[in-house]
Amino acid sequence: MNALQTGQFYGQTNQKLQLGHLTLTDTEYTHPWVDWHYHENAYFTFILQRNVVEGNRKQTYTCTPGSLLFHHWQEAHYNQKPEGYTRGFHVEINADWFQAYEVQALQGSIDLQHPQAKRLMYNLVREAKRHECYTPLAIDALLVSLFSELTQAFDHPYLRQPSWVKQLRDLLHDAPEEPWTLNQLAGQLALHPVYLCREMPRYFNCHFGEYLRMIRLQKALPLLISQGQSLTQIALACGFADQSHFIRSFRAQYALTPFAYRKLFVG
Structure with missing residues (x-):
């Protein structure tokens, strides 16, 4: 099974931003089929355009624009892309980031349906696109807020x-x-x-x-x-x-x- 290193995704990466222990990428998916693989870091996938199917050992998700997924590190999954232009934004989070902010990562692979979490992710992507002098501060703060929101949500399964x-x-x-x-x-x-x-x-x-x-x-x-x-x-x-x-x-x-x-x- 393939193991992808930091910043690696199957497709053409059009933007890559390294901010301390975070790696942000805007990627066009170009492979119609990606076999089972995993990533060395925990990360969010946020679908911006078109659709992609993602499966893990428990579930299969049909992701449309606005879909937000979280993967714990080394969670195995596969991808299938229909014809046409498909684009996703990724936020990779090194283990040192979780330790620095004393944030507990979610476990497993999760299709996140929470509107409050998606609003924070849209704001995070917006900050990455602007890329100003305070972008690292803004993105760290948004990511901490995002995990806080999700922790609160998962306190009520x-x-x-x-x-x-x-x-x-x-x-x-x-x-x-x-x-x-x-x-x-x-x-x-x-x-x-x-x-x-x-x-x-x-x-x-x-x-x-x-x-x-x-x-x-x-x-x-x-x-x-x-x-x-x-x-x-x-x-x-x-x-x-x-x-x-x-x-x-x-x-x-x-x-x-x-x-x-x-x-x-x-x-």
């Missing part, structure tokens, strides 16, 4: 959550653009609206409005990178009332305009 939590998450993620109402969601889950409203923050760490805004914006991000639609089309497809509302929400969440974000990623 899905197996210990009521079944309606996963049902609600699936409803919202499958159709974030829908004009959901509290009564609609409560009816779908067979819960009282007051109970649902009260319990939502316990399992999602935020209220309905904030959560929906996050996942609507995350649906928009890969659409901005693909450049196939106008801002108005993206706004409507993601459930925003109009382009102005979309731009205001985007700036509040990511501290830059959708146009600036698109330019940062695609030039």
